Amino acid sequence: MKQFVLLLFVMASGAALAQEKSNENVPQWKGKFEQLDQILPTPNEYRTGSGSSGIKYWQQQADYNIVAELHDDNQSISGSETITYYNNSPDVLTYLWLQLDQNLFAKESNTSKTSTSALKDSSSAKTMANQLSLWDFDGGHKIRTVKDASGKDLPYTINKTMMRIDLPQPVKAGEKYALNVEWSFNIVDLNKVSARSGFEFFPQEGNYLYTVAQWFPRMCVYDDVVGWQNKQFLGGGEFALPFGNYKVSLTVPADHIVAATGMIKNLAQVLSDEQIARLEKAKTSFDKPVLIVTQHEASEKEKNKSREKKTWQFEANNVRDFAFASSRKFIWDAMAVSIGNATPLAMSYYPKEANPLWEKESTFAVKNTLEVYSKYTIDYPYPQASSVSWINGGAMEYPMLSFNRTRPNKDGTYDDKKLNRTLNGIIHEVGHNFFPMIVNSDERQTTWMDEGLNSFLEYLTETERYGDRGLAWDRAKASALIPYMKGNKTTMRPLMTNSEQVIQGGAEQYGKAATALNILRETVMGHELFDKAFKEYSQRWAFKHPKPADFFRTMEDASAVDLDWFWRGWFYSTDPVDISLDQVRWFKLRNAQTSLEGKEKTVTKGDLASPKNDKKAAEDFSNGPNYISVIPTDSRFYGEYQNTIDDKAVITKLERKNLYEITLSNKGGLVMPVIIEWTYKDGSKEIDRIPAEIWRVNEHKVTKVFAKEKEVTCVWIDPQKETPDISPEDNMFPRSELPSKFDELKKKTK
Ligand SMILES: [Zn+2]
Numbered sequence: 001m002k003q004f005v006l007l008l009f010v011m012a013s014g015a016a017l018a019q020e021k022s023n024e025n026v027p028q029w030k031g032k033f034e035q036l037d038q039i040l041p042t043p044n045e046y047r048t049g050s051g052s053s054g055i056k057y058w059q060q061q062a063d064y065n066i067v068a069e070l071h072d073d074n075q076s077i078s079g080s081e082t083i084t085y086y087n088n089s090p091d092v093l094t095y096l097w098l099q100l101d102q103n104l105f106a107k108e109s110n111t112s113k114t115s116t117s118a119l120k121d122s123s124s125a126k127t128m129a130n131q132l133s134l135w136d137f138d139g140g141h142k143i144r145t146v147k148d149a150s151g152k153d154l155p156y157t158i159n160k161t162m163m164r165i166d167l168p169q170p171v172k173a174g175e176k177y178a179l180n181v182e183w184s185f186n187i188v189d190l191n192k193v194s195a196r197s198g199f200e201f202f203p204q205e206g207n208y209l210y211t212v213a214q215w216f217p218r219m220c221v222y223d224d225v226v227g228w229q230n231k232q233f234l235g236g237g238e239f240a241l242p243f244g245n246y247k248v249s250l251t252v253p254a255d256h257i258v259a260a261t262g263m264i265k266n267l268a269q270v271l272s273d274e275q276i277a278r279l280e281k282a283k284t285s286f287d288k289p290v291l292i293v294t295q296h297e298a299s300e301k302e303k304n305k306s307r308e309k310k311t312w313q314f315e316a317n318n319v320r321d322f323a324f325a326s327s328r329k330f331i332w333d334a335m336a337v338s339i340g341n342a343t344p345l346a347m348s349y350y351p352k353e354a355n356p357l358w359e360k361e362s363t364f365a366v367k368n369t370l371e372v373y374s375k376y377t378i379d380y381p382y383p384q385a386s387s388v389s390w391i392n393g394g395a396m397e398y399p400m401l402s403f404n405r406t407r408p409n410k411d412g413t414y415d416d417k418k419l420n421r422t423l424n425g426i427i428h429e430v431g432h433n434f435f436p437m438i439v440n441s442d443e444r445q446t447t448w449m450d451e452g453l454n455s456f457l458e459y460l461t462e463t464e465r466y467g468d469r470g471l472a473w474d475r476a477k478a479s480a481l482i483p484y485m486k487g488n489k490t491t492m493r494p495l496m497t498n499s500e501q502v503i504q505g506g507a508e509q510y511g512k513a514a515t516a517l518n519i520l521r522e523t524v525m526g527h528e529l530f531d532k533a534f535k536e537y538s539q540r541w542a543f544k545h546p547k548p549a550d551f552f553r554t555m556e557d558a559s560a561v562d563l564d565w566f567w568r569g570w571f572y573s574t575d576p577v578d579i580s581l582d583q584v585r586w587f588k589l590r591n592a593q594t595s596l597e598g599k600e601k602t603v604t605k606g607d608l609a610s611p612k613n614d615k616k617a618a619e620d621f622s623n624g625p626n627y628i629s630v631i632p633t634d635s636r637f638y639g640e641y642q643n644t645i646d647d648k649a650v651i652t653k654l655e656r657k658n659l660y661e662i663t664l665s666n667k668g669g670l671v672m673p674v675i676i677e678w679t680y681k682d683g684s685k686e687i688d689r690i691p692a693e694i695w696r697v698n699e700h701k702v703t704k705v706f707a708k709e710k711e712v713t714c715v716w717i718d719p720q721k722e723t724p725d726i727s728p729e730d731n732m733f734p735r736s737e738l739p740s741k742f743d744e745l746k747k748k749t750k
Helices: 002-022 101-105 110-114 125-131 273-282 295-303 357-376 416-431 433-438 448-466 471-476 478-486 505-525 527-541 548-557 564-571 592-597 611-617 647-655 735-749
Strands: 061-071 076-086 093-099 142-148 156-159 162-171 176-186 198-202 207-212 244-253 257-260 290-293 309-319 324-327 331-336 345-350 384-389 396-398 401-404 579-589 626-628 658-666 674-680 685-690 701-708 712-717
Touching: 093 176, 142 156, 142 162, 162 176, 244 257, 244 324, 257 309, 257 345, 273 290, 273 331, 324 401, 331 357, 345 357, 357 384, 357 416, 357 433, 357 448, 357 527, 384 416, 396 416, 396 433, 401 416, 416 433, 416 448, 433 448, 448 471, 448 505, 471 478, 471 505, 478 505, 505 527, 505 564, 527 548, 548 564, 579 647, 579 712, 658 674, 658 712, 674 701, 685 701
Parallel strands: 061 244, 345 384, 384 401, 579 626
Antiparallel strands: 061 076, 076 176, 093 162, 142 176, 156 162, 198 207, 207 324, 244 309, 257 324, 290 331, 331 345, 396 401, 579 658, 658 701, 674 685, 674 712
């Protein structure tokens, strides 16, 4: 045992010394493979070191009973809600925090105060009006009353987008508390302001299409990590919401169709017998959507605007939010999807302006999303998922409901780009049902946990169901990240940055995060280990509130792959991937017989390449191999061992081999696995895949020797562009091979 230790020591120190000598000016060691111990929160009985919830994990619940009316005459909403709040925490609560998101549009909002602006030679009136808050719009939540269950007024304080209600009696652990809030607000005109919720006006016919969200005072999350999550809503960072059960009754113009989170509970009061029969038919239509409201029917209603009202009743259980859309313009179709033992409905609501694009594509896109996401995460648990057409620049997600952009041209035509954008949008927003609606992360603090994971699954859905349809699908592809990684570092932020401080959110929180996961699956972990771990995370945290550490830990816990280096590089740094193949040297053994006879000969550096060959050898293989000697193992290496190894056998094994010593530098800083493609003289190819841990001792420069049967003509690092290497021109040896090789790759990827 002792001898063995000594031998290891001799070998290790020799190797270290050699490394040190050849890298005299190496940059500082940055501990890229050190564990994240100091950075991740200490595990406890709420959240374990394995990444799952602990034995004492708890979360709050907020049930809502909402009665509201949509006023089509002045585009406003008024409502009354009873919230039943369940304090499942071990803590005593003396106040509750609610979110008043509409206050983003109030005159005194911090969003307009803190957004920066500058003057240009010419600007559009709309831009100027937005910059200087010139709209004459009375926005914001108007709180009329806040009362307890017995109707007594409760004291409250509004701080911008947050409202604190002070409780007359503390709510103890395990207790519940009911309160009532009455409110109203004016709905934002989406033509003027880009928002997550608002109305679209059709001036030719005088009709409105409402997409309504963040519309009722909503409970904040109270949890074991931050207490009350009452970070102000500035418009960028999305939402953190507790789960609960909703009963919502919405009064709207009688000829409106309402799309919403949950299921309609009073079909007979809001739909005709014929519409109910069509909806029934949709429940067993698995191959194509059934129209519940046709384009013709919707067009008729547009002409004869009803003055009557109707009240729709919805119920949704175990959801974190409730949104709805309402218009007489809605065409409505639905079909059934088979997920496990359930058959949820995939549905779409759209005005005639969205046809023929939407009737062809939307509901199928919903179905494809539910099927593929369920495979990689958990079976879709809700009874329906809907896609609503709106016209705002972005798209937005809610439980069972999403607002999606893009409509065809006025004449009904659309090109591939528009089709792709439509499909991208629907798949992405419907996909958000899983992250963050079910795996309920805190969007206000961490954007990649929903946007990154979702963009990654969006990519899997698109490639599985729609194939390669061009640039629109590229967000998770490594090569698509290269322009970003090549860009200006001063505007880059690590993924672990709060969304309000992010400059390139699309490229980072969506694109980089999705690419990271794609690389993790394709190159680092492999499908089997990744898919199991990712599913484990989804199952562990479905209907719970995960934090970044829970994801990082679960991915390792379920796979036995130490990924701390990966999280460090991809989530905590802005380093790009840039590996350079500095040098390849070709060697063969000197005649074996001579080697064995030269017993006194010791291997020194000078043996590796004779000086006259060095320069030429550094450029290509044309000067033939250099020669090295393999000599018998000195008896002192064996110490007290009785046995010795068969030197001759080793030498015989290497005799005809070509030895290649490759030198790689990590110029970018982000450590990555090394994928080496060898092209042999006979035209055949071979790939060696080296895990990222090759960089664990020297993060900057490594050399490694390979023994190959055949003569090599070209060595290429990452030939299929699995990693976003920002300077691929130094990935090949000999360098001169590069242009032809690139043409070859281009042909392949077309
Ligand atoms: Zn999203």
